[in-house]
Amino acid sequence: MALATGMRVPARALLRAWARLPGAALGRTEPAACGGGGVRRFGNQRVLVEPDPAAGIAVMKFKNPPVNSLSLEFLTEFVISLEKLENDKTFRGVILTSDSPGVFSAGLDLREMCGRNPAHYAEYWKAVQEMWLRLYMSNLVLIAAINGASPAGGCLMSLTCDYRVLADNPRYAIGLNETLLGIVAPFWFKDTLVNTIGHRAAERALQLGLLFPPAEALQVGIVDKVVPEDQVQSTVLSVMAKWMAIPDHARQLTKNMMRKPTVDRLVKQRDDDIKNFVSFVSRDSIQKSLQIYLEKLKQKKG
Amino acid sequence: MALATGMRVPARALLRAWARLPGAALGRTEPAACGGGGVRRFGNQRVLVEPDPAAGIAVMKFKNPPVNSLSLEFLTEFVISLEKLENDKTFRGVILTSDSPGVFSAGLDLREMCGRNPAHYAEYWKAVQEMWLRLYMSNLVLIAAINGASPAGGCLMSLTCDYRVLADNPRYAIGLNETLLGIVAPFWFKDTLVNTIGHRAAERALQLGLLFPPAEALQVGIVDKVVPEDQVQSTVLSVMAKWMAIPDHARQLTKNMMRKPTVDRLVKQRDDDIKNFVSFVSRDSIQKSLQIYLEKLKQKKG
Amino acid sequence: MALATGMRVPARALLRAWARLPGAALGRTEPAACGGGGVRRFGNQRVLVEPDPAAGIAVMKFKNPPVNSLSLEFLTEFVISLEKLENDKTFRGVILTSDSPGVFSAGLDLREMCGRNPAHYAEYWKAVQEMWLRLYMSNLVLIAAINGASPAGGCLMSLTCDYRVLADNPRYAIGLNETLLGIVAPFWFKDTLVNTIGHRAAERALQLGLLFPPAEALQVGIVDKVVPEDQVQSTVLSVMAKWMAIPDHARQLTKNMMRKPTVDRLVKQRDDDIKNFVSFVSRDSIQKSLQIYLEKLKQKKG
Secondary structure, three states, rough: OOHHHHOOOHHHHHHHHHHOOOOOOOHHHOOOOOOOOOOEEEEEEOEEEEEOOOOEEEEEEEOOOOOOOEEEHHHHHHHHHEEEEEEEOOOOOEEEEOOOOOEOOEEEOOOOOHOOOOHHHHHHHHHHOOOHHHHHOOOOOOEEEOOHHHHHHHHHHHHHOEEEEEEEOOOOOOOOOOHHOOOOOOOOHHHHHHHHHHHHHHHHHHHHHHOOOOHHHHHHOOEEEEEEEEHHHHHHHHHHHHHHHHOHHHHHHHHHHHHHHHHHHHHOHHHHHHHHHHHHHHOOHHHHHHHHHHHHHHHHHO | EEEOOHOOOHHHHHHHHHHHOOOHHHHHOOOOOOOOOOOOOEEEOOEEEEEEEOOOHHHHHOOOOOOEEEEEEHHHHHHHHHHHHHHOOOOOEEEEEEOOOOOOOEEOOOOHOOOOOOHHHHHHHHHHHHHHHHHHOOOEEEEEEOOOOEHHHHHHHOOOEEEEEOOOOOOOOOEEHHHHHOEEEEEHHHHHHHHOOOOHHHHHHHHHHHOEHHHHHHHHHHOEEEOHHHHHHHHHHHHHHHHOOHHHHHHHHHHHHHHHHHHHHHOOHHHHHHHOOOOOHHOHHHHHHHHHHHHHHHHHHH | OOEEEHHOOOOOHHHHHOOOOOOHHHOOOOOOOOOOOOOOOEOOOEEEEEEEEEOEEEEEEEEOOOOEEOOHHHHHHHHHHHHHHEEEHOOOOEEEEEEOOEEOOOOOOOOHHHHHHHHHHHHHHHHHHHHHHHHOOOEEEEEEOEEEEEEEEEEEHHHHOEEEEEOOOOOOOOEOHHOOOOOOOHHHHHHHHHHHHHHHHHHHHHHHHEOOHHHHHHHOOOOOEEHHHHHHHHHHHHHHHHHOOHHHHHHHHHHHHHHHHHHHHHHHOHHHHHHHHHHHHHHHHHHHHHHHHHHHHHHHOO
16 A cells, blocks of 8 residues: 555646636647647647646547558657657646547558568567557556547557547447458557456457447447547546546556556567567568558559 | 365255354344354454354454444454454354444554554554455355445455445445545555456556445446345345355365465565555655544544 | 468358358268268267368267266367367367257266276376367367256366357256365366456356356356357357458467466476376265265166
């Protein structure tokens, strides 16, 4: 048992600050501005950050068209933006969402895994690991406003949050569907899913590559709440208010206690995990499969 | 696979003994008497033990007004009483309940953690550990008749039981609400909760310090049954009958197999856990926080 | 993440093969024939194997009257048949079911544990371990068509499958009921159950030796689907089709990732587990208990 200094931050004061948060925070249209703690939107090309310092929260919007795939550049920018918010005491909560409703994130960018050299594959995989490590151990309250499909890596980002709200649209399926593409989810993707929905449900979902539509997603527990699409924003804000009412330090230590053993498993074998990925993705058979798959995607678009 | 000698105790005989148990066992008013195996109530000031040797069960009633907080004296008496029952072959099942309906137990006694010396803090924390170790590994069938609120340490006591029946009263909330006070639940509180409601539900409940009212408590699985307040007693007796029908030795070995890994985690680092507690609670900032909190409690009463 | 070569097996081709599977596959009556990959039924006295090479699946029917108990001979034949299917690339999925509806399997054969010498007990226990190890780590899609009661070892066989369909008959209860007989389930039985229904439900089910009738079995998650008895076959075939649509290699690696830590726990201490069993079952008290129990069973039949 540990009495945290956070105890001295009265919850009432937080709620007062909260009351100043405009309801339209998620959809604000101020001009973008670079910088850490400004009142206005900052960020860069692929991750829009809309800070609300008065409320102590920020919205991070994925903007990597067409499907918010997790390219190396996206991941790099995302981690930098997250780190900024993490280090700025102004912010206590962050909402993850997509700038283009319809797709939360399509997951890993296969183009980073095809036709490059081993050094690139290693750099890419390290960036994917880094994104997960930062999110899963974040001291911030993280809430996912899932306003689009979130397969594979997109699902993983949701799973690292403290709470997940999914828009009730039958096309917004969520899950780790790697096997459908002949791919195996890394063990830390698996661990994150097991922590969320339990061993049996994870075993079935991972083997079958299940993508859960909203009602099933709620039932299996891969999301915490399903609401009509136009209520995602208000729901997320009201959920955030509840989480922000908890003294930070106590909440952070508790979160750390729950998640550290899972994170340590990757930290301990991070280099091996990179080596495995590089050696695997460098195989001729895999490169061929990826090329064929990417060709098909191009034809679809054409 | 292990054939237990308990096999030779025919369940039918147990049920016959059971039939002799008066329905009013939980509310008997015989004069208290000290001693291990007497038919009459024994115990002390803070823990009333109502034995029913014919039935093989005893009721342990918390009586530490006003809120059954887990003071050092209460914990010492509780562990002694439990050990007596554990060592007396007459008793195979024990019911934990409160002598003052309305509060099951308010949990740890903050007065034991404030304004004392390090030796006292160490002694107190060891007693809290001891209570958990004895309860969680008890060879007895333990059933919680939760007839009042059971936050924090009160919830922990319930969680160590084999079955939890909660009275259907909206004021009887149950949960590990440590973060609400800026406190972090120890890892073995956390482990006990994860074992009961799973990783995800525990992560959310612990971070938010959730106190579940009866319907939610049942849904999340932190209790096994919710019944009207006047049916708690009869329900607990009928549940106990089912558990007592199982050969003791086989049941005990099974319980041990399920719980030992969790218990071993504390046993391995018990001294470190005490040191951590003492060092933490001795901090000036924590002492101040506790003083302020206790002052407020006094004013409320005044 | 691992791209599997299975990616190159188009799911559509599998479904075409599937379409050739006769609906009556589970009840075919061709004459038995020994041999690995023939179109006709092969097998032996106690385990009937009905292969459907065109569909890539086989049905293994337990035929060890009167209750499909897991005798040493049954286990040996079962493991050999399973290994044959495992090594024959023709087969990707296997359905486990009983040739005599009413009993799926009554579990371990107590006659193997009574009145024999230590060498026999050791051989028997090794065969039980082998059955579990092979089933739980099988590369095949395994689906249980549970058309009868499946207590103890029968339940364990179901639990090793990837999916469980139970016939909706109140007499077809399923569970690890060892404690009812004064017996303790081995730790790897326990691990398999915990993986399936979670820690708390397993703790309660194992201590009480619960046998779940269909509706409760579904609710606790010990089976995945309950259907009317005459729909078990069609349901299992349609479930199998879904699992066969997943690229094999990716699915197998995923299954392995989920189950290997559990399997490794037994593999690491397999000899100790055998020694424990032999020493335990050799005790006079246990031998007496078993003799009395077997006598009673004989009288029942007489």
